[in-house]
Amino acid sequence: MEHTFLKTLNQSTLGTGQIRIERITPHADRMHQHAFFELVYVMHGSAVHRLGSAAAKLTAGDYFIVDMGSFHCYQEIEEFEIVNCLFLPEYIDRALINCPSLSALLSNRIMRFGVPIDIQPADKAYHDSDGSVRKLVSAMEAEFQNRQAGYIEMIRCCLTEILVRAARLADHGENARDHHPAVAAMAEYLSEHYAEPLSLKTLSGRLGYAPQYLSNLFHKESGMSLSTYLQRLRVEKACVLLSDDRLRIAQIAQKVGYGDLKHFNSVFRQYKNMSPREFRALIREKTH
Numbered sequence: 001m002e003h004t005f006l007k008t009l010n011q012s013t014l015g016t017g018q019i020r021i022e023r024i025t026p027h028a029d030r031m032h033q034h035a036f037f038e039l040v041y042v043m044h045g046s047a048v049h050r051l052g053s054a055a056a057k058l059t060a061g062d063y064f065i066v067d068m069g070s071f072h073c074y075q076e077i078e079e080f081e082i083v084n085c086l087f088l089p090e091y092i093d094r095a096l097i098n099c100p101s102l103s104a105l106l107s108n109r110i111m112r113f114g115v116p117i118d119i120q121p122a123d124k125a126y127h128d129s130d131g132s133v134r135k136l137v138s139a140m141e142a143e144f145q146n147r148q149a150g151y152i153e154m155i156r157c158c159l160t161e162i163l164v165r166a167a168r169l170a171d172h173g174e175n176a177r178d179h180h181p182a183v184a185a186m187a188e189y190l191s192e193h194y195a196e197p198l199s200l201k202t203l204s205g206r207l208g209y210a211p212q213y214l215s216n217l218f219h220k221e222s223g224m225s226l227s228t229y230l231q232r233l234r235v236e237k238a239c240v241l242l243s244d245d246r247l248r249i250a251q252i253a254q255k256v257g258y259g260d261l262k263h264f265n266s267v268f269r270q271y272k273n274m275s276p277r278e279f280r281a282l283i284r285e286k287t288h
Contacts, residue, residue, distance in 0.1 A: 018091035019155065021144040025081050031071045036088050037102060038066040039162065041128075041137040045079035049125070056125055063133055065166060067102050067122035069224070083137050085159065092160065095239070095282055098271050100232045106167050108239070113164060117191065121166035136162055182207055183218055186226070194233050195257040200226055234258070235271045242280045249276045 023043070031050065041063040049058050051072045058080075066072055068089075074080065089099035099105045102122040106115035115121075128134055136158040143151040143158075185207055190198070203226070204211040218226050234256040241252045250261050253276075258264035268276050 019085065019087040019144075019159075021083065021085045021141050021155070023081065023083050023141065026074045026077065028075050028077055029073045031073045033069055033071045034066065034086070035068065036086050037068055037122075039085040039087070039137075039159070040064055040066070041083045041085075041134065042080070043083060043134075044081040045077070047074045047078065047080040048076040049074055051123055058125060061128045061131075061134070062125050063128055063137070063162075064125045065102055065122045065163070068100065070123050083141055085137070085140065087159065092156065092163075095279070098273055100236075100271070102163070104232075104236055106163060108236070113167075115164070115167045115171075118187075119167050119171050121163070121170040124166075124170060126166060126169050133162055133165065182209055182214060186214070186218060187229075190230060190233060194230060194237060195255060197257075198230060231267055232271060235268055238264075238268060238276065239272075239279065242276055243283050245280075245284075249280075252276065 026047070042058050042060050044060055046057060046059045049056055049064075049072065051066070051070060055075075089096040089105050092105065096105055096108060099108065103115075103117060103120050106113045106119070106121065107117040126133075140155045140158045143154045186203055189203065189206065200211045200215055204214045207214065209217075215226060218229070224232075238252050238256045241247055241255060242249075247255075249264075253259075253261050253264035256264075258267070265275055268274075268279070272279055274282070
């Protein structure tokens with residue numbers, strides 16, 4: 001069996017900015033992942049797009065958003081041309097720095113997009129039947145090339161519209177991704193009990209699966225360990241609570257499952273590159 005080479009493209013791919021837009025003709029490549037989001041719109045031709053273990057034929061008018069950390073590649077390319085938009089979550093808003101996934105970005109209460117956390121618009125292909133998304137992508141491409149006054153905001157507006165459109169399509173069940181029922185049950189349980197002391201042993205006992213099997217299954221479908229998922233979930237919940245000035249940071253730490261304030265500060269900084277206090281100041285700056 002041929003060995004599949006996996007590689008990671010990090011934020012340096014974006015250069016010094018938080019977004020890069022270019023029209024390219026990809027060659028067949030190997031599985032790779034990114035430390036940023038990738039919006040792709042197919043302008044011409046066709047290719048087989050592999051995303052994890054799934055594969056789909058892409059043609060002109062198809063578009064998709066690759067989630068942060070997802071592995072993908074192109075194969076069986078025929079006159080394939082795409083517009084590629086690479087962006088960091090903080091490009092949408094500075095308060096979203098180190099946001100771990102597209103669903104977390106769109107469900108973030110600070111941004112008020114109003115997309116439920118269980119809507120998963122990334123890692124699915126959509127078809128632009130009326131050409132409206134192509135117009136938005138072309139406008140973004142032109143703004144990025146010409147770089148006239150206000151181009152950053154013009155691109156942000158178009159990109160945000162595309163992301164919300166994808167979320168609406170995902171909400172209506174188009175191209176829905178199937179999950180193992182045990183993983184879905186774990187995610188639901190964690191979303192309701194994230195502030196409690198949790199362990200793999202506790203979850204395996206509740207769901208009736210062996211701990212190691214459940215751990216491997218969760219990592220395979222989510223791309224991360226259970227502990228990492230729980231940490232990210234707690235940090236995102238803390239970000240919402242930090243918008244309430246009535247709560248002390250020590251109280252917020254308790255509410256999201258951290259009895260040790262120092263440990264909470266360390267975990268928060270690991271995912272947001274700033275302290276909870278600094279993040280709160282960023283929110284105040286945004287809302288005042």
